Every structure is written in structure tokens, then in C-alpha cells.
Amino acid sequence: MRVFWEMTKRSFQRYLTYRAAALAGLATNFFFGLLRMAILLALYGERPQVAGLTVADVITYSALSQALIGYLSIFGWYDLMNSVYTGEIGSDLLKPLGLMRFWLAQDVGRALVNFLLRGVLIMVAFELVVDLVYPQTAVSWLHVLCTLILGWLVSFGFRFLVNLASFWSPDARGMGRFAFLSATFFCGQLMPIRFFPDWLQGWLQFTPFPAMFNTTIEIYLGTLTGTAVYLALLNQLLWAIGLLLVGQWVLQTAVRRLVIQGG
Amino acid sequence: MITVQNLQKHFKLNKQYRGAWGSVRTLFSREYEVVKAVDDISFEVARGELVGYLGPNGAGKSTTIKMLTGLLVPSGGELAVNGRLPWRDRQAYVARIGAVFGQRTTLWWDLPVIESLELLQHIYHVPNGRFRQNLADFETMLELKPFLNTPVRSLSLGQRMRADLCAALLHDPDLLFLDEPTIGLDVVAKERIRQFIRHVNRERGTTVLLTTHDLSDVQKLCDRVLIIDRGKLLYDGSLDALQTRFGGRRELVVDLAEPYSDVSVAGATVVARENGRVTYQFTREEIGASELIGRLSQRFRIQDLAVREPDIEATVRRIYEERLLEN
Numbered sequence: 001m002r003v004f005w006e007m008t009k010r011s012f013q014r015y016l017t018y019r020a021a022a023l024a025g026l027a028t029n030f031f032f033g034l035l036r037m038a039i040l041l042a043l044y045g046e047r048p049q050v051a052g053l054t055v056a057d058v059i060t061y062s063a064l065s066q067a068l069i070g071y072l073s074i075f076g077w078y079d080l081m082n083s084v085y086t087g088e089i090g091s092d093l094l095k096p097l098g099l100m101r102f103w104l105a106q107d108v109g110r111a112l113v114n115f116l117l118r119g120v121l122i123m124v125a126f127e128l129v130v131d132l133v134y135p136q137t138a139v140s141w142l143h144v145l146c147t148l149i150l151g152w153l154v155s156f157g158f159r160f161l162v163n164l165a166s167f168w169s170p171d172a173r174g175m176g177r178f179a180f181l182s183a184t185f186f187c188g189q190l191m192p193i194r195f196f197p198d199w200l201q202g203w204l205q206f207t208p209f210p211a212m213f214n215t216t217i218e219i220y221l222g223t224l225t226g227t228a229v230y231l232a233l234l235n236q237l238l239w240a241i242g243l244l245l246v247g248q249w250v251l252q253t254a255v256r257r258l259v260i261q262g263g
Numbered sequence: 264m265i266t267v268q269n270l271q272k273h274f275k276l277n278k279q280y281r282g283a284w285g286s287v288r289t290l291f292s293r294e295y296e297v298v299k300a301v302d303d304i305s306f307e308v309a310r311g312e313l314v315g316y317l318g319p320n321g322a323g324k325s326t327t328i329k330m331l332t333g334l335l336v337p338s339g340g341e342l343a344v345n346g347r348l349p350w351r352d353r354q355a356y357v358a359r360i361g362a363v364f365g366q367r368t369t370l371w372w373d374l375p376v377i378e379s380l381e382l383l384q385h386i387y388h389v390p391n392g393r394f395r396q397n398l399a400d401f402e403t404m405l406e407l408k409p410f411l412n413t414p415v416r417s418l419s420l421g422q423r424m425r426a427d428l429c430a431a432l433l434h435d436p437d438l439l440f441l442d443e444p445t446i447g448l449d450v451v452a453k454e455r456i457r458q459f460i461r462h463v464n465r466e467r468g469t470t471v472l473l474t475t476h477d478l479s480d481v482q483k484l485c486d487r488v489l490i491i492d493r494g495k496l497l498y499d500g501s502l503d504a505l506q507t508r509f510g511g512r513r514e515l516v517v518d519l520a521e522p523y524s525d526v527s528v529a530g531a532t533v534v535a536r537e538n539g540r541v542t543y544q545f546t547r548e549e550i551g552a553s554e555l556i557g558r559l560s561q562r563f564r565i566q567d568l569a570v571r572e573p574d575i576e577a578t579v580r581r582i583y584e585e586r587l588l589e590n
């Protein structure tokens with residue numbers, strides 16, 4: 001546990017050194033947030049609500065979906081792939097540590113820096129120009145905290161698995177781009193999943209995508225209430241555990257392959 | 264400490280076809296070429312030894328080190344380090360060894376050196392006191408102070424190598440693997456690294472196996488050398504013995520004070536003679552230098568003389584080129 005914490009701490013420091021890049025990303029995220037907000041509002045026209053989301057909800061949704069891009073790394077994360085392709089993975093294998101825990105610890109640092117530098121600041125920026133809605137009770141805030149953490153864990157599990165493809169293919173990057181694009185769309189980052197046709201919503205239940213992001217939105221906006229909240233959290237938790245277990249198993253296979261065939 | 268028996272590592276490379284149609288063929292082809300990177304190598308290393316693993320580029324040095332550090336599984340043969348199979352229980356095994364790969368760093372690129380070292384302390388569970396003690400020692404010996412707070416990416420190659428050496432030894436491993444630790448360094452930096460390696464071996468009793476394609480590393484550091492080329496072990500022993508066995512002959516150059524008609528002497532042959540200068544060749548087995556000089560000075564008045572040792576570099580080159588040691 002101590003090792004995990006020390007790695008997280010240093011990863012946090014490391015990502016802080018890239019704060020210029022994070023802040024540049026912030027401006028972009030903010031701008032696109034406004035744009036998407038305008039498009040969604042045009043879509044609403046005179047209607048006060050669509051698929052259970054009010055105008056205020058959809059404004060807040062736009063802000064949130066931009067604020068969490070960096071935190072969840074939804075658009076793509078290729079660090080593990082890069083370390084496989086450059087051979088840096090060899091250095092990590094020479095250290096007495098579990099690779100998945102190692103990357104997980106680093107991702108905590110990455111996510112925290114992005115949450116604080118991009119996430120929070122983007123929400124503040126939006127608050128200055130539009131009216132956002134907030135959870136009303138301390139308990140709701142606690143739910144939001146849980147769903148945020150679980151959403152990140154699911155996204156990590158997914159990103160990790162996608163990156164593991166690099167052990168098998170010399171060009172997993174192209175595959176990765178496709179996977180991350182799909183995730184962006186199906187997790188509700190581009191549009192709330194409630195706006196999707198029913199059959200698609202049905203299908204998406206069997207994928208981890210909604211658990212990365214859409215669940216967080218639903219809990220934050222209060223469109224899920226009562227036991228539904230706990231069921232949604234449980235669903236996220238199960239996806240997280242499932243993806244991490246599969247990731248660990250694939251990782252072991254990947255490393256075995258690497259040491260037998262030689263990168 | 265290290266036992267290697269008939270060790271092999273073969274890489275399968277998909278056969279490449281040329282041309283536009285060829286790349287399609289490559290994709291579907293099941294044919295492959297086998298590269299025998301390490302081909303039937305056996306040796307043992309005892310505790311406390313400092314052994315050089317010498318060979319030209321592509322000889323199979325890195326591949327051997329990778330197998331010894333558990334990064335590669337052999338295709339054949341046996342390999343045990345401290346009675347363990349390196350790749351069997353990777354985490355437990357690497358916790359007890361140190362390794363530095365010259366072309367690559369084990370430190371974190373974006374972190375200041377000291378942060379990396381402290382992180383390694385936790386990863387290897389080094390007690391605080393021990394860590395401080397080791398760090399203080401290495402800091403002086405490797406002169407790390409000036410760049411302890413510099414991010415690894417801004418270090419020069421020599422500085423990075425010194426930081427990496429420190430990192431590899433903080434947990435007091437009793438076995439240290441170095442893959443080309445002096446590659447790309449200038450003479451001064453090389454010398455500093457060598458001194459440190461010697462110190463670690465002598466004072467700490469750390470067993471060291473280092474690979475190099477630079478003969479002077481071996482000459483200055485190692486009592487024992489393993490010469491490898493194209494995956495085969497060509498020689499295992501001391502450089503001196505190598506020299507005696509395959510070396511060219513030693514030379515004695517004599518400036519005679521007076522002209523003599525017959526300058527021959529028993530035990531050596533005259534290979535050149537101009538004006539008053541005569542060059543003799545002789546071998547270590549036949550006659551020692553001092554004895555030869557004694558014989559000469561009895562017969563001639565000598566103004567000046569010099570012994571030329573045979574060029575070991577040429578010897579090693581001959582071993583590679585003429586494959587002297589292959590059976």
C-alpha cells in the first residue's frame with residue numbers, strides 16, 4: 001500500500017509538471033463545451049425537456065462531459081502501448097512490482113491532476129457564464145463521489161485492456177483509436193445515452209461504456225433516485241472488478257508471450 | 264552462483280518477401296527464419312567474481328543478459344541463478360538482483376533523480392537507515408550530488424549511467440548485471456564507471472557480470488572473460504591466458520651500440536634489422552623477456568631496448584575473424 005501511495009504521489013507530481021498542457025486543454029474543452037451546449041439547446045427548441053432531461057440538466061451535462069474528459073482520459077490513452085513499443089516495459093519488469101498496480105497507481109496521479117486542473121476549473125468557468133445544477137444533499141454528493149471514482153476505475157480497466165493489444169500487434173494504436181472513439185460515443189460523452197434509440201440503449205447495458213461516464217451523469221443530475229442509485233453504483237463496481245480481473249489475466253498472458261517470444 | 268548449461272535462445276522471424284506483392288505474401292506466409300541469438304552456451308560464475316562478457320554487436324550478449332534477468336525465457340538448455348529459474352517467479356527473483364541496460368534507463372524520465380531513487384527504496388522495501396547509508400556512499404563515489412534534483416530526461420548519458428548504477432545497487436543485490444555500461448561514453452566517464460564497478464565488486468563483494476564490445480572494459484576490469492560471437496561461446500578464461508594461447512609473439516627492439524655481423528640469439532628470431540636497430544620476436548613459453556635481455560647483453564653492447572607486448576585487440580579480432588576457438 002505504501003508503494004502504491006508513493007507511486008501515486010510521484011505520478012501526481014509528474015503530471016503537475018505538464019500543467020501548461022493541462023491548462024491549454026482546459027481552454028479547448030471549455031470552448032467545445034459552449035459549442036455543444038448551443039447545439040443541444042437548438043435541438044431542444046421550445047421543449048422544456050427531452051427524454052427526462054430539462055434544459056438546465058442538459059446545460060450541466062455539457063459542462064460535466066467536458067470537465068471529465070481529462071479525468072477519464074476518454075479520448076485516448078496510449079502510455080502502456082508506448083512503453084511496450086519503446087521497450088521501456090522491460091525496465092518495469094526488472095522491478096519487483098505488479099505491472100497493473102504500477103499503472104493503476106500512475107493513473108490515480110494522472111486522473112487527480114486532470115480532475116483538479118481541468119475538471120474543477122472547467123466547472124468554475126461554466127458556472128461563471130451559465131447556470132449549473134448541483135446535487136442538493138450531502139448524501140447525493142457522496143453518491144457523486146462514489147460514481148466518479150468507479151467511473152474512473154472502469155475507464156482505467158477499459159484503457160488498460162485496449163493498450164494490452166500492443167503485446168500482440170505492432171500497430172495496436174490504430175485499433176486503440178477505434179476503441180476510444182467507440183467509447184467516447186457509447187459512454188455518453190458526446191450525447192446523453194437517454195437520447196439514443198431504445199434498442200441501442202438496451203444493447204449498451206451489456207457493455208462497460210455507460211458505467212464509465214453516463215452513470216455519473218445520471219447520478220449527478222438526479223435522474224436516478226433511491227435504490228436505482230445503489231444499483232447503478234453496484235453495476236459500475238461489477239464492471240470495474242470484471243475489467244480489472246480480465247486485464248490482469250490478459251496481462252499475464254501478454255507478459256508470458258513477451259518473455260517467450262522476445263518483444 | 265550462476266549456472267548456464269547449453270543455453271539457447273532462438274527468435275523466429277517471419278520471412279520477409281520483397282516488393283508490393285511480397286508484403287502481402289509476408290502477411291500470410293507461415294514460413295519463418297530462425298535467428299540463433301544464443302546457441303548452446305555453457306558457463307558458471309562463482310560468488311564474488313567480476314566477469315566480462317565480450318562480443319561484437321549482435322553477438323548475443325543482451326539476449327543472454329535478458330535470460331539471466333528473467334526478461335526472456337530460453338528456447339533450450341538450463342539456467343539457474345542462486346538455484347532459481349529467473350522467469351519462474353519474476354517479482355521475487357528481480358528483488359534480489361540489480362541490472363542496468365546501457366541503452367535504457369530504469370529511472371523515471373520526468374522525475375528528479377532523487378525522487379526515482381526514493382521510489383525505488385519503497386519498491387524494494389529498503390529500510391530507511393540502509394537506504395540513507397547506501398545513498399550517501401554512492402553519492403560520493405559517483406558524484407551524484409550536482410544532478411540529484413535534475414529530471415532524468417535532462418541528464419547527460421554519463422550522468423544517467425551513474426544514476427542508474429546507483430539505482431541498481433540501493434537494495435544491496437548480491438548479483439549485478441550490466442549490459443554495455445560504458446556504451447557511448449567518453450574516456451573519462453568510462454574510467455569513472457569502471458572504477459565504481461571495481462569498487463562495488465571488491466568492497467561490497469557483489470558478483471558482477473558485464474557485457475561489452477569494448478575490449479578495454481575487460482582489460483581494465485575483469486580477471487575472467489567470456490568471448491561470444493554469433494551466439495557461440497568462443498573463449499572462457501583470463502585475457503592473459505588468451506594472449507599466451509593465441510597472441511601474436513612479443514617483440515624486443517634493441518638499439519646496438521656497435522655494428523655486429525651476427526645478431527642471432529637462442530630463443531628468439533630476428534624479424535627486422537636496419538642500421539643499429541634489431542627486432543626480435545619471442546613467445547612467453549619459450550623465454551622470458553629478462554632472460555632474453557640477459558643473453559643479449561652478454562654478447563652485445565646495448566644502447567637502448569624496448570619490449571612490445573602483442574596487441575590484444577588484434578588477438579581478439581583474429582579470434583572473431585578466423586574463428587580460432589571453434590571446434
Ligand SMILES: Nc1ncnc2c1ncn2[C@@H]1O[C@H](COP(=O)(O)OP(=O)(O)O)[C@@H](O)[C@H]1O
Nearest residue numbers: 262263274298300319320321322323324325326
Ligand atoms: N526480439 C528479437 N527478435 C528477433 N531477433 C532478435 C531479438 N533480439 C535480438 N535478436 C537478434 O539476436 C542477435 C543477438 O542480439 P543481441 O543479444 O542484442 O546482441 P548483442 O547484445 O551482443 O549486440 C542479433 O542478430 C539480433 O538481431
Ligand SMILES: [Mg+2]
Nearest residue numbers: 324325326443
Ligand atoms: Mg546488446
